Amino acid sequence: MIELKNVHKVFQVKQTEIHAVHGVNLTIHDGEIFGIIGYSGAGKSTLIRIINQLERQNEGEVLIDGEDISKLSKKDLRNRRMKMGMIFQHFNLLWSRTVAENIELPLEIAKVDKVTRKHRVKELISLVGLEGRENAYPSELSGGQKQRVGIARALANNPSILLCDEATSALDPETTQSILDLLIEINKKLHLTIVLITHQMEVVQKICHRIAVMSDGKVVELNDVKSIFEKPQHEVTKRFIQDVSGKEDMERIKKELKEMYPFSHILRLQFSTDISNQPILANVIRKTNLDVSIVNSNITHSMAGPLGTMYINVTGGNDKDYEEFIQYLRDEKVKVEVFQ
């Protein structure tokens, strides 16, 4: 169990004081995946570093299994850190060591003998699915593979806690998903407590049991995932949820329309710059007998001018009308895509 009690951290930057963490109280239970979300500058990065004392708090207590780790001697703190793995946004691997040697480093630090080390490295490599890449150097790996090495390295000394510092922020959505799956897997398999900080709502939504929302160094909301999404209280939380639900809405609308009109056509139209100001849609509706309803539409402003994207639902008429409809739009230089 990790308990933070009234934790404060103040940074002195030239003449001004920055209150990065402002009286945080948190209890994180064993075996849970706990997410801390906040915009940059919210203090979450500092907070996660206080858990393993890479940053020392100015005030307050950090108890891990009841033990105040800020009171440990240097040596005891190092031993305690071996039982707390940490992974990073930019992986922080040693480029001078191979995959296997990177994973071996924490074992060397823990003074594990060579035979046991080799054996453990092998286990870890198969745990994170990097078989065959043992002798590659980090520069030869993709971002996702690098983070897998980071995870294997963090788990080397069988820690009870894994700290994730924006672990997926530098990865593309697909790789993010695979890393999150791996984190869920090791959480279940090893009964590991995972604390992760992120600014990506999708991440906490997918894997966290409970979420703390941070803003200006304070925890402004704390609840289980379901409650956070169903009845967000704080402004910051609402903003985060809006970002995610915007993307989800489109998928939902598409599904609902498909159920309502199984034989209709949903089209995605893209209007490029020079035709945005013309009544193309009005003209095409007048020319054909089809019924058109606008599902979703937005205009984004780019350097080259406004770009319009519109999703429409086309019903009624026969195949010929439908083909004419699309042809007319294409003649007007509208990019038409049948949206399935």
Added chain:
Amino acid sequence: MLEFLSAVNWEQMLTSIEQTLLMTLVPLVIAVVLGLLLGIVLYVTQKDGLWEHVFIFRILDFLVNVFRAIPFIILLFIIVPLTKLLVGTMLGPVAAIPGLTLCAIPFFARMCQIAFNEVSNGTIEASKAMGASNFEIMFKVVLPEASPALVSSVAMLAINLVGYTAMAGAVGGEGLGNLAYMYGFARRNDAVLFIATAIIVVIVFAIQFIGDMVAKKVDKR
């Protein structure tokens, strides 16, 4: 062409090559060992270093700056008493070694410090999070991660030393540089001037080539 080359005393040329290599290699080896140690101390005691120690850092930093600021030729004269004490003479290639070494150590120490500072803070932070001690961070992480830059620095130091050996002629250091000046330039023996210079250029190229090759081999980035 043969006539041109006949003006060269080849035995003398060979001796000069040996002297130049001696004056380059001995200070190089000593400076790499001592400069590396000094570089490590500078790195760890500097602000936000692993063992931050303002007092030690200020003193060493000052000394390094002073010795790097004194022009080499002046340094050679200043330390004549020390040279006499150490090697018993102030003439010949051996007498040039203390001066060359004293010049090379602070230079290499500074190069090492710069190379260590290039190691990413994230990597050091990750090692701390693993429970590494400062000693382990320095020798298991910082030193290996800085290795390509260190290799390049050794090559650069060696090339600088070759250049300085030419000046060491001023205190009777002999070697190729001295040969080119005394026999080639001063006595208007163009063949000696040309060939001695060409050999210096070849030595420098060879060092650069070996340095680049080794640096490329250790660089896994």
